[in-house]
Amino acid sequence: MTVTIEIFSQGEEIITGQTVDSNSAWLSEQVVALGFKVTRHSTVGDDLNDLTTxxxxxxxxADCCLCTGGLGPTSDDLTAEAVAKAFALPLTFDAVAYAQIAVFFEQRNRPMPASNRKQAMLPQGALRIDNTLGTAPGFAVKHGRCWFAFMPGVPAEMRHLFKATIKAYLQQHFKVQPSHLVTLKTVGIGESALQERIKDIPLPPSVQLGFRAGTEDVQTKLLFPFAYPSDDKQRLVTQFVAQIGDFVFAIDGLEQPASNLVAVIAAELNATRQTVAVIETLSQGLIAAKCIGQPWLIQSLYQPTLERLTAQFGLALNQMDLMDTALRLGQLVRQQSGADFALVQLLDSSASNAQDEPMVLYTVLATAHGAYPQTLTVSGKLQRKQNQAALMALDLLRRFLQGKHTIVCHEYA
Amino acid sequence: MTVTIEIFSQGEEIITGQTVDSNSAWLSEQVVALGFKVTRHSTVGDDLNDLTTxxxxxxxxADCCLCTGGLGPTSDDLTAEAVAKAFALPLTFDAVAYAQIAVFFEQRNRPMPASNRKQAMLPQGALRIDNTLGTAPGFAVKHGRCWFAFMPGVPAEMRHLFKATIKAYLQQHFKVQPSHLVTLKTVGIGESALQERIKDIPLPPSVQLGFRAGTEDVQTKLLFPFAYPSDDKQRLVTQFVAQIGDFVFAIDGLEQPASNLVAVIAAELNATRQTVAVIETLSQGLIAAKCIGQPWLIQSLYQPTLERLTAQFGLALNQMDLMDTALRLGQLVRQQSGADFALVQLLDSSASNAQDEPMVLYTVLATAHGAYPQTLTVSGKLQRKQNQAALMALDLLRRFLQGKHTIVCHEYA
Structure with a gap:
């Protein structure tokens, strides 16, 4: 059975764009995991007519609605009033709520402003939801077939009320069955190329396919309904991985915990206590920055000028063959830093320097037994190219560590 | 006259909470500044019925609606189909859009997947909105009294289409009176400390005050109604700046164009053709990464171990006085790199190494005439500390370049 749920955010600061509404995403994620189907998010400002409508x-x-915001003590906090008007449930004084608000101020040695009495006025027959973190109690009412829960808009208070009270209520009162999400994470391949690769895999109608392109990866998502046979799930995921190929660096939701590119690399390097040194050009510090908290990254140098960079290592710059320079530099950086691996990225600056033009990168992974070159054209805005350059260098290392055979080894001369 | 506008986001990743919808806030802010009244935000997933409804x-x-998402090449991108169905405007092949998509792939030396042809199918009579950043063109249609503009959900592409085309259309076709937003940008001070500093400034009721804390700055926003007297505006802003002090690195909306911390630094350095070299520890490449595209950054080195770092520069490490080491290192880095300024950041690793504990940083700006030390404790999650470390180092340089007197100069011994 599908139980539908809507998320409703109230507030002038959201509708005017002063605040990004992160509550809706958080609540959606929670209830999707419980097995609800979220059908709509809506936001209106502090307007009584808009709210009641x-x-x-x-x-x-909807079967259910989770609402945030508009429970504060000031005159522009209208949610309780709107519920009273919309559902003909006059506001009534809740003595327990009032006592809780009084305790809140007592504990902080502050006098209770008169305006806070308003927060103890709840729609007739509403179920009070206690709030130990702030002055605004939440409440729940049923109207027609829909069960409404109202929470404060302050994220910490909202999360607290959801976890402490509302989640259990939802699980008890609605017969929902949690679905199961499997996410294939890739870099170096776009959304449409992914779609092309998997288009011939027959997809059971009950399985939902989705994609998400973010700055750190492109994700292919398979949402399986409750009690989908485990073997069939495994078989379908295997088919997807076979079609997408070595671009897949992690599979979330199938035994392993959620992962990302750096965590995948870290798992391999930490197991063998191996280390990495990096030379960055276009990525300009972003390879290092993405590896924050990783002890295996022992050095990173950003140096925009190839002349200065090669001079620093006592190498002759071979402008005609940058890959040759990158290969020799990789070997030197490994030796001088004492790292097990060196990642060296050279930008062909002889080409156009216009920031929005495509750029060519020569990246080398130097290892104890040979080097792996990668030639790459990145395009788009400069920040996008910077990010791609960092991701693709890290992915070269990931492919080597995972033993993928789609990279080519150059033996040292 | 009030012109109402609604924001409509489409996408399974938003409705299920996988992605926080930041597009709605961005678009709302833009159109509020133009003088529109935003009345509602709505989100639905990839469901044809929900979309058409x-x-x-x-x-x-509404008079107007801005829609994002659902324009991609894959089968779950349904916006054009939903518009066709809802407004009885059959999808028709747009040869210009198709040619633009083909060029996009040509420039990247990639074959165009067959699935991308779908993106050239637009509702009959729709106005095409060219997208030079991606494969999905936007489009606009009018239905009933409402003018709808459809944009891709990728934030960079959405912003590009809005700025390049949609904004001008809205200004020409709707009689609205723009309000005027002035934004004071700060780093190194939190939202509640800002509020404390400005709480005694009398605020006229027609002026709306807001705050936004982001990763790059904390913003104090003053929204003035149309035709608010220029002198009064200037006077109020001056009062705010006086109360907040040297934390303010830029004021957007008052003569100067929108700015950010790196752009403020770049304006000063480019005018005098001065250069910077950087040593990073906790920021781990992020200082360099934030300076992408800036020619004045001529070198950045990340080196997690103070022993290795000092050895590399032939310096003795003074573990008892890291600031002394940082001062001497700053001078050396300036000399060896030939840069006009050196920013050296040392992390006190003798303290706790737990990732979520507060950390102490010794940062030095070395100049030709002395050095400026900054001692800083950063706290929170590791990524937050990394970002704060990078911002505060850059802010030290900014304060020097802007001649702020809240930093102390140490003469070289």
């Missing part, structure tokens, strides 16, 4: 709409559409 | 609702409610 939206409450009545939702009451007719 | 919502499109028809909005067409009856």
């Amino acid at each position: 939206l409450l009545n709409e939702i009451a007719q559409r | 919502l499109l028809n609702e909005i067409a009856q409610r």
Whole structure:
């Protein structure tokens, strides 16, 4: 059975764009994991008409609604009033809520402002949801077929009320069955190329396919319904991985915990206590920055000028063959730093220097037994190219560590 | 006259909470500044029925609607199809859009997947909105009284389309009176400390005050209504700056164009053709990464071990007085790199190494005439500390370049 849920955020600061609404995403993620189907997010500002209209709409559409915001003590906090008006449930004084608010101020040695009495006025028959973190209690009412829960907009208080009270209520009162998400994470391949590769895999109608392109990876997501046979799940995921190939660096949701590119590299390097030194050009510090907290990164140098860089290592710059320079530099950096691996990235600056033009990178992974070269063209805005350059260098290392055969080894001369 | 506008985000990744929808806040802020009244934000997932229902609702409610997402090449990108169905505008092949998509792939030396042809299918009579950053063109249609503009969900592409095309259209076709936003940008001071500093400034009721804490700065926002007297505006901003002090690195919206910390530094350095070399520890490449595209950054070295770092420069490590080591290192780095300024950041690793504990940083700005030390404790999650370390080092340079007197000069011994 599908149980639908809507998320409703109230607040002038959200509708005018002063604040990014992160509550809706957090609540959605929580209830999707429980097995609910989120059908809509809505936001309106501090306007009584807009609020009552939206409450009545939702009451007719959804089985359940989680609302945040508008429970504060000031005159522009209208949620309780809007619920009273929309559902004909007059506001009534809740003595327990009032006592809780009084205790909140007592504990902080502050006098209770008169305006806070308003927060103890709840719609008739509402279930009070205690809030130990702030002055605004939450509350729940049922109207038509829809169960509404109202929480403060302050993220910490909202999360607290959800975890302490609302989650258990949802699990008890709605028959939902959690679905299961498997995510294939890739870098170096775009969303449409991914779609091309997997288009011939027959997808059971109950399995939902999705994609997400972010700055750190491109994800292919398979959402399996509750009680989907484990073997069939494994078989489908294996088919996807076979089609996508070595671009897949991690599979989340299938035994292993959630991962990312640096964590995958770290797992391999930490097991063998091996270390890495890096020379960056276009990525300009971003390889190092992405490896924050990783003890195996023992050095990173950013040096925009190839002349200065090669001079620093006593190498002749071979402008005609940058890959040759990168290979020799890789070997030197390994030796001088004492690292097990060197990642050297050279930018062909003889080409156009216009920031928005495509750029060519020569990246080398130097190891004890030979070097792995990667020639790469990156394009788009400069920040995007910087990020791609960093990701692709790290991915070269990841492929080597995972024993992928789509990279070519150059023996040292 | 009030012109109402709604923001509509589409995407399974938003409705299920995998992605926080920052597009709605960005677009709201833009159109509020133009003088529009934002009345509602809505989000639905990749469901044709939900999409057409919502499109028809909005067409009856609003004068204008800005929509993001669902324009990609894959089968779950349904926006064009939903518009076609909701407004009875059959999808038709747009040869210009197709040619633009082909060029996008040509420039990247990649074959165009067949699936991308879908992105050239636009609702009949739609105005195409060219997208030079990606493969998905936007488009606009009018239905009933409502003008709809559809943009990709990728934030960079969405912002590009809005700035390049949609903003001008909105200004020409709707009679709105722009309000005026002035933003004071700071680093190194939190939101509540800002509020404390400005709490005694009398604020006219027509001026709206807001705050936003982001990764790159903390912003204090003053939104002035249309035709607010220029002198009064200037006077209020001056009062705010006086109270906040040297933390303010830029004021956006008052003559100068929008700025950020690196751009403020770049303006000073480029005018005098001066250069900078950097030593990073906790920031781990992030100082360099933030300076992407800046020719004045001529070198950055990340070196986690103070022993190795000092040995590399032939210096004795003074573990008892890291600031002394940082001062001497700063002078050496300046000399060896030939840069006009050296920024040296040393992490006191003798303290706790637990990633979530507070950490102490000794940062020095070395100049031709002396050095400026900064001792700093950063706290929070490791990524937050990394970012703070990078920002505060850059802010030390910014304060020197802007001639702020809240930093202390140490003469070289």
